Amino acid sequence: MRRFGRVSAPGGASAQPVPLDQLPPGPRWPVLAQTVALMRFRHQFHPWLHRRYGDTFTVNLVPGNRPLVLFTRPEDTKQIFAGDPAVFHAGKGNAILGPVMGDHSLLLTDGDEHHRARKLLMPAFLGHALRGYRGMVAELADAEVAGWREGESFRSLGRMNALTLEVILRVVFGVTDEARLAQLRPRVNRTVEINPAILLGWAYPRLQRLGPWRRTVENQVELDRLIYAEIRERRRVDDLDQRADVLSRLLISSNEAEAAGERGLDDTELRDHLVTLLLAGHETTASSLSWALIEVGRSPDLLARTQRAVAEDDDAWLEAVLKESMRLHPIIPMVVRTLMEPTRVGEWDLPAGTTVGPSIIMSHQREANFPEPEVFRPERFLADPAPALNVWIPFGGGVRRCIGAGFSLMEGVEVLRAVFGRYDVTTVGSDVPKVRNITSVPRRGARIRVHRAR
């Protein structure tokens, strides 16, 4: 049977059906099997698709047999990232996150709304602001690692998750009140735990009366109550410019916009941005860090080199360790855009409605860009020139590039400094990636053992 996708003809003429078999090649399996393979077995499926179908391939997904075309060549990645944001929409691909993140989330909006929000959020994530957060992050990292027991093996992913959560609460939300922190922690944890099945079911109001959905809704209501209370109180303080946290900086950019006659951020927008930062920035950074710990911990040479970097304040090496860990162990498998009109991408003329995107997993495995791609080698990121932004793409790219990229690298450097400044780290056993909700995490939790460094 022939399958058809709908396409709007250029110039807005009436839509014509276009045979889906004009899309790049891909498996002919049942659509549910393709969806499950892509979501649950991404680390095996992307390489298999590449081996079998070449540099560009199509996977069809539920609901509605939607084609997703994945690209792996840097030139195609560059074109997608540089594409006109009016044609390459990103928000639609993330719609499933809407019930939790809210309609104003940066991840869900496109066009003018996205542009306006990005402009208001950006100052809180640039160099000057990042330097302001560094001290707080370093303190939290030191406090975390000081509590580690010598000689015992433990899952570093769990500890990194606890630490990055604390960073979000104090450095992003700027909460200092112990009582409120104690109320927020479990609520935030439960929000981060929400899995795709809960999110998919959210669209059906009747489900919201049942067990897991009801508990999720109740948790969300309570989390929102706490966040709104924090926002209201923060709006009233008279020392905003003395505070070095993301929420306070967002309020400053919002006040400046209003003073310039533009629209600032209302409470609902602020809430949506805070929840987005929480969900986008917590587990991603924790997982990257835990991969970095076990990669360094399995090689005495790398351990010695990293400890020397801490002693010599060589942040470039610590950052290279993080970048190489993000290359070899991508936390997010791909970046997606939905075409709003028929568009040629690479060698393919694709109909409107097709979702396209670079496979991060395969881009990071290209021998031409990363010789011996299976080897962990931070030196790649100290070379001149460093890997290009359409080759090393853990944070996506273009106008949608992760707004927290600089934040997470700054946070990562501080955490590595705290860990390797204090301990000899040894990796316990091996680990492989496992899909957890949207991110890929080390299946065994990235086990390590630490001894006080002499």
Ligand code: HEM
């Ligand atoms: C290792 C850590 C992280 C990884 C691997 C990561 C990865 C990504 C990726 C792949 C995207 C999509 C980019 C695109 O569509 O081109 C993204 C977007 C985003 N990330 Fe991150 N992220 C990380 C940490 C963070 C942190 C720490 C924050 C905030 C504190 C953050 C906030 C966001 C936001 C708000 C967006 C949406 C940007 C937009 O659509 O304009 N992320 N991230």
